[in-house]
Amino acid sequence: MDSLEKQLICPICLEMFTKPVVILPCQHNLCRKCANDIFQSSNPYLPTRGGSVTSGGRFRCPSCRHEVVLDRHGVYGLQRNLLVENIIDMYKQEYISSRPSPERKDDQPMCEVHEDEKINIYCLTCSVPTCSMCKVFGSHKDCEVAPLNSIYQTQKTELTDGIAMMVGNNDRIQGIISQLEETCRTIEENGRRQKSNVCEKFDHLYAILEDRKSEMNLKVNAEQEEKLNYLRGLTRKYGDHLETMTKIMETGIQTLEEPEMAVFLQNSKPLFQKIAEASNTSHLERVERGYENMDLYSVSFKREARALRSIDFTRDDDEEEEDEEAIDVDDRAGQTASGEADALGQLYETLPTLLPPQTLSTRKPATSS
Template sequence: MDILEKQLICPICLEIFTKPVVILPCQHNLCRKCANDIFQASNPYLPTRGGSVSSGGRFRCPSCRHEVVLDRHGVYGLQRNLLVENIIDMYKQESTSSRPAPERTDDQPMCEVHEDEKINIYCVTCSIPTCSMCKVFGSHKDCEVAPLKSVYQVQKTELTDSLAMIVGNNDRIQGIISQLEETCRAIEENGRRQKSQLCEKFDHLYAIMEDRKREMSVKVTAEQDEKLNYIRGLKRKYEDHLENVTKLVESGIQTMEEPEMAVFLQTSKPLLQQMGEATNTSHLEKVERGYENMDHYFVDFKKERGALNGIKFIADEDEEEEDGDEAEKDAQKEQATSGGAQSGMLSSQPPPLPLPPNPVKNTSS
């Protein structure tokens, strides 16, 4: 019977369920009055009629915190748990027939002043329970007193209302916590989206810089190849000239070893003429000083570095204006890069290859 009694205790008033007992969607039970008190505390601004809520609303189950949604009938739209009501009737009958009236002599507190007197009244003036002797002859004879049972009922009702109010406040706080959690999720999602857009814009900026670097590298490579081809061709000319002179030297040595004077004289004259022509290198070009220098391809990124360091987030209205002027800025930038006058671009167009009319000095003696 004690175990059964614990199963029949209302979680709000902490007493055995009183008829009618309502069953919540989560299968937990409440006294209808307790359910109505919780509902009114959770929905203080809903209209009431005849002291009871007559419109829809919601509240949370005090046992499992499950949200209970009511229709326009309010608490009176909840289904009664007739099985629990029948069990309560059977329990009360069994308890009445099998148990004698409880003697509260041992449990009921006794007066501290009059040890033989039970505490059976409540001093309203001093707000403490006391005995009848204290009211008649003791320290509470001039105080206002009330029956202990009536004060007990009033304060128990106040405590029940306070519990219901606290439960309603907890529901509201839980709602605020849910809103804050949703706000946190929204902030995280917005942050991820903005970082993704930021990375896309920076990647676009990197692509523009890579394109410009590739275009400028092509210009430098073009002049480099042109100069290398010219120098390599000139080198081959000098190598061919050196090879011819070497052959003349070999022929001169062989002629010097000729013992016959007539034969020597026949070959020496044309050989001397060829050697005289070989010593004349006026037909060979000579590279001017500084021809290998390519310092005219230099860049200065001071202004661009300052612009990059000044990148910041802009307001929405500024972004619209910037989008409108983007085409014009791109055109100006393209014009600046083609002219080579702005910093960060080629300082000047590469000069033509230095091929003067007489680039090679005569090396003949």
């Protein structure tokens, strides 16, 4: 029966269950009043009516810390454990009534001043237990006193309420900790998503720059090939002319070695004509000074560098400006925006100006005689 009595004790008030309710699904039992006190202390901002919470919320079992979600009836929506109530009634009828009243213990505290007097009252003024003689003749004769058992019940109830309040505070603090941990996870996820978004934006910008670099290099390559092809062709012409002159020189040297004057004179006349023709280079083109210069394809990124350094995260007003720019592209040049949208827009507008005019790339070399 002693073991049974221990099973019928509420873990909050440490008394036998009064209207016990079962907490699903952990199946632990609490007094309905104790459960309501814990629930109110854990949910101080929920609406109440008649001293009880009338709205749903979360309730954590003080025995196993298992959390359940209550409906709009709060604790009063929990199922009463009629089996435990019946067992308590049977226990009270069969055991408590037949159990002999406990004998008064001999080790009951005695008054330190009046050694023969037992402590049986409580001094409310001094907040200490004392004996009747101290009230009548001793140091507590002018103090206000109360029966010891009433103060015992009062302070026991206060201690029970304090424990229940601490249980509720622990639940509330645990809820705050869980919320903070969830916020940390949300911040980490948001940070990863925003960093991925930033990387995507910069990759897009890199792709645009790579495309513009390829287009500009194509322009330079086209001009380079055009000039090189022209100079290679002119080199071949000068090489052919030099080869012709070399052959004429060899023929002249052979003619000088001719001992017969008549033969020499016959061969010298056409030779003089060939020498005169070979000496005339007016038909060969000449490259003007500075033809090899490619400075017209030089670029400067000072303005673009300033635009890139001003890249920053967008604000709400920047998004509105982006929408307006998408509607009217012609008016973008007159608008002043800040942040990433302005920087990218400025960069996109200035990139085409880095290329030289089309007429310069097809410029032909001047010839001179």
